Amino acid sequence: MRGGHHVAAVSDATFDLAAGECLALVGESGCGKSVLASALLGLLPGNAQTAGTAHVTRPGHTADPTRTTDAERFGTGPLGTEPLGTELLGADERTLARTVRGRLIGLVPQSPAAHLTPVRTVRAQLEETLRALTPTPKRTLRAAAEQAAARTSFPADRLDRYPHELSGGLAQRAATALALIGDAPLLLADEPTTGLDRALVDRTADELRRHTDDGRALLLITHDLAAAQRVADRVAVMYAGRIVELSDATTFFGDPGPRHPYARGLLDALPERAFTPVPGMPPALSDLPEGCAFAARCTRATDVCATRPALTDGVACHHVPAEATRA
Template sequence: MKLRVDGLSVRFHLPGAEVHAVTDARFELREGRCLALVGESGCGKSVMAHALLGLLPGNATVTGHAWLDGGDDPLDLVAAPEKVLARQVRGRLIGLIPQSPAAHLTPVRTARAQLAETLRELGRTETPDLLADRAGLRPDDLDRYPHQLSGGMAQRVANALALAGDPPLIVADEPTTGLDRPLVDATMAELRRLCDDGRAVLVITHDLRAAERVADEIAVMYASRIVELSQAEPFFSGPLHPYSRGLLDALPSRRFVPIPGRPPELTRLPDGCAFLPRCPLATAACEDQPLMNGKKVACHHA
């Protein structure tokens, strides 16, 4: 199974404004590989995940393509009708691990009941206990309600729900939010295991340390655009885009120096490079929008 995103853009229409949430995104993700989509909060990362699954609100306009290719007849997730997404894609071809798993669980039903319902809807014959065991849960953990689950348990329940239909592609949207470092490491190790088992995994995160543990490739997003695509090892040893360098320099394990300034509002993006006001390399050339155009970085000075 391969995911190929080609020119994906998302706009939200508001009274008197238009939010440019994702602009001309292009990347590929193959089976057995993990792509980490990283960047500051509010840059459009989670919108990308919801666009792939058709989970955007009614005021969104999505253009471009997102091909899910597993054989002779690729499926364009952008053009697919809701019936196809609901019956063929969600849970069966793409499993979603949502941000803040406990908040996505039904509060008045046990984890067991929710796993059983998901298995039944997907037509699976496995038992909730078997699914829980694969996710590192004990059978008695399933008899708890969401408010009785620790952060780690809720994360494992979310993992089990995402894997219930045995999907070839997993989308993990900020899977480490609110977790302490040992649980972050355990969650990343589980996602890495899914890759090693042959699944494709898209991890959306602002946690670069977590991304380094699991990713084969890195896509850096800034102000709705992907500005750098790289293999993970060369990215962490020497990123090309000045924004990517700023993200790494802000880590406590590195220089611990934050990027000055703030990202632009997605309702008022400039015509040129959106990073220009914060960039130490900015020149007059940056008044023109740098594009990837087959390159691995969108920067005039990379």
């Protein structure tokens, strides 16, 4: 809620994410990508409201969506005492703090400088996280912290610096190193390549891919379509708070390419492609149209776009057949 008005920051977002898979969530700034990640971790402002369900299961277990309670849906662990999965949107703060954040879900934050503790060095924060999430003996803690930093190319000679002494790129690498500790079964990476040069972008993307290939899930939130192409198995395109296309990454970046006109426009705006920007501006989330939110910017809009298209067969557009034919 903002200024006494409800703002639908994210609506009708439905997707699954398997172990060993990366889903890249892409779209313009303000479309709701980071809000979605914050909702999964219970990090929304106090006046925010959520509806629906979001389940995360432990490695090696599959949720049963036909069941009605968490105990039935996920089963139990040893001796029937430990639930094998957690419903995130309905979880209380105690559950989120003790069993979800860092353990079931790791987070690479969008603003790493604000995420890092300002009065502790990077080394101290890495060691603290290692003690909390891994069985690291005290005598090997220093070496383990250096190994954690090396995963994201954070230089060992900067480990004893405080966050305010780091560049934006170094802060980003420190935050990513912290998120990878514990090898959580699900990693949310919110713009993990911000402030990095191209070589470090590729290095970070490759490390995230290795993390995924080891059997963990990755939700990559990014503006960097080149990084998404390098690491993603599937792509979800978000526009004005809604997912408008969900596609296999090979198809999305290759042939025949995106089916939704907005998704196609995102790719066409890349310098190595048509280098043509998407015309116009997205609508304010506080003033969304009743029909297709992209219609005002779309060259194919017709009267039918006055009604909101549902996400059908992976795309939310009334003109999908025409787009597919053109491809």
